[in-house]
Amino acid sequence: MQTFKETGLPEEILSAIGELGYETPTPIQSKTIPEILNYGNDLIALAQTGTGKTGAFGLPVIPQVKTEEKNVQALILCPTRELCLQITKDLQKYAKNYRDLYVTPVYGGTEIRTQIKALKRGSHIVVGTPGRMNDLINRKAIELGNVRWLILDEADEMLNMGFKDDIEAIMAQTPEWRQTLLFSATMPAEISRISKKYMQDPIEISVGTKNSGSENVEHHFYMVQAHDRYKALKRVVDVIPDVYGIIFCRTRQETKDIADKLMADGYNADALHGDLSQAQRDMVMHRFRKKHLQLLVATDVAARGIDVNDLTHVINYNLPDDIEAYIHRSGRTGRAGKNGVSVAIIHSREMHRIKAIEKLAKKKFERKMVPKSEEICEKQLFHFLDRVGKTELEEASPVNALLPSVYEKLAAMEKEDLIKQFVAAEFNRFMEYYKDAPDLNIYKEERGKRGERGERGGRGERGGRGDASFSRLFLNLGKTDKLTSGDVIGLINSNMRGVTVKVGKIELLRNFSFVEVDKEYEQEVIDKLNRSKLKGKKVNLEVASPKPSGRKERRRRN
Structure with a gap:
């Protein structure tokens, strides 16, 4: 088994990670550390979350930073504030023996002026979210012309979150001679496109299979x-x-x-x-x-x-x-x-x-x-008894002083009765809740009886106004947008491919509309349609308020 020393890391790093209890590198660290230490080709590293990716790029980058140069030499982009702070914390631990090396996190949701001051004091490694990093570039608060390492951590997730334009704008500010290190759990097409456009003959390192789940x-x-x-x-x-x-x-x-x-x-x-x-x-x-x-x-x-x-x-x-x-x-x-x-x-x-x-x-x-219910109650009961058996009672515990009175109070009870009462007192509420609880499972025979789509009908079937199987949704488009019922059904069809959603009554009003959809798909319809556009407008779909009785319906505006 390879040790960290065999990867070529210097003593300052080995000492720091030794104090943290790290002895052997993870598979992704074993493969990436030598490549980055040699400042060689660009790198695409595919590995699941939790496999030690921060160490894979942080451990070899830290000893190569020139602390006498007061400029940003490594830029690490990541999708969220939490990950930004976690990476920063880890890097600071690894760099404890490099006292003149400064790591600065920059992220949204907090005062930007504080972060600008930190950058002005000097920083060698900057960890940031794409949105905040672009804000700093636009304010001319950060200079990236000396960046030697550009690291994209959880690149696929940043793209999923819509940071593609921000990432490309940031990459354009860094020198062409940088080493680009892209770490990702999956390899979607967009990452392949970025690698071809912005990376120089990248080496691809994969731990496990592309887009595969963890073996554990x-x-x-x-x-x-x-x-x-x-x-x-x-x-x-x-x-x-x-x-x-x-x-x-x-x-x-x-x-x-x-x-x-x-x-x-x-x-x-x-x-x-x-x-x-x-x-x-x-x-x-x-x-x-x-x-x-x-x-x-x-x-x-x-x-x-x-x-x-x-x-x-x-x-x-x-x-x-x-x-x-x-x-x-x-x-x-x-x-x-x-x-x-x-x-x-x-x-x-x-x-x-x-x-x-x-x-x-x-x-x-x-x-x-x-x-x-029987399985759940049994599991909970034996879990409780295990906890009781493992509970340690210290000699100085106040409970000891009460035990003589407890023994006296329970002395008249037989062992079996005492256990029954003990279990009942703890579990009566739990057992009562699950008493006669129905079987929630769907069995194959049930699906076979009604077929793949059978009793639910297809799109376009209309339900009644009070049909409990429908959910009534508010749509922010109406007659003034030249909306038709066909437009609404088409919108659902195009966004719910592969799924049959029953549509009920459609009410087209002046500035908005209401549409009934199969209650089973309520949230899925809302999620997918709210990412779309219709008649040139962004769709806003939400569960409608209950109809007022006895008067004309009116949508309240906040």
Whole structure:
């Protein structure tokens, strides 16, 4: 097994990482460190999240920085504030024996003038998000003409988040003789295009297979009706008493809703989404890292930069629209040599998406049955008893003084009765909740009875105004935009390819409209249509407010 010393790193770095407890490089570090130390070709490194990518570029770059030159020599771009700060923190640890080397993080959501002052004092390595970096360039607050290393960390995610133009504008400010190091978990076509345009004969290093999932992660899925998804989530969580994981949702609103429901139902959970202030976000993450929270409910964007190595589970409350995003999600568990489980809760129409992920990630999903009440209660009971058995009672504990009275009070009870009462007192509420709980699983026979599309009908079928199977949505376009019912149906058809969505009543009003869609696909229709344009306008689709009774409907404006 190779050691860090064999990679060619100098003693100053070896001493620093030795104090951190690092002895042997990860596979991606073994392959990249010698290449970067030799300041050779540009490099494309493909590896999953949690495989030591910061060390892969940071350890060889730090000893090559010329600290006597007071200019930016290494620029690291990453998608989020959290990742920016995490990279900075790691680099500062690696560089502890280089006292004159300065690393500066720059990111949005905080005062830019403070960051400009830090840059003016001098910085050798700058870690930044693309948007803030472009702001600094436009203000002429940073000079990139001496950058020797341009590093794109989580490049695929930056592109997914819409930073393509920012990245290209930043790259144009750096010298052509720089060494460009691109680190990514997946290899989408856009990264290939950037590499051809901006990189010089790049060497490609891959740990594992392109776009593949981690070897340490098992992939499970549960199939339920869409309206049973939250009930299934609770059962999956309940059957894993020691769960410590992230629940991924598609939208901010869904993230808020699911987190609120979990907290109201007594779960140790909280949400992470874009509407939180930075102070709120930091507080949530602090509690999660300290394991004061068991479950973090988050969107893909909000979860970028989360650096937690011992997550047991990643739960996909909804599968991501982009299949490659699933690989990023699942890579949050099974890190640092530990095993993990990635769970997907799907409805009956999403099996084709599981197959597509299996093909891309080259991983087989195992179908699991949503736990029934007996299994959940048994798991929770034995988990509780294990905790009781492992509880240590110190001699100085105040409990000891109370034990004689406790023994006296319970002396009349037989051992078996005492155990029954003990279990009942702890679990009556839990068992009552799951008493007569229905089976949530969808079975193949049920799908076969109605066929692939059978009883639900096709697009264009109209439902009644009060049909409970429909969700009524507000659309920001109306007759003044020359909108027709055909336009609305066409918009749904073009954005929901491969899925049959039943459309109900369409009401075209002067400045806006209402459309009824199959309730099962409510959120998916909103998510996909809100990324589109119609009649030259950006579509805004949301769940409509309930109709006022007895008077003409009016949409309130905030």
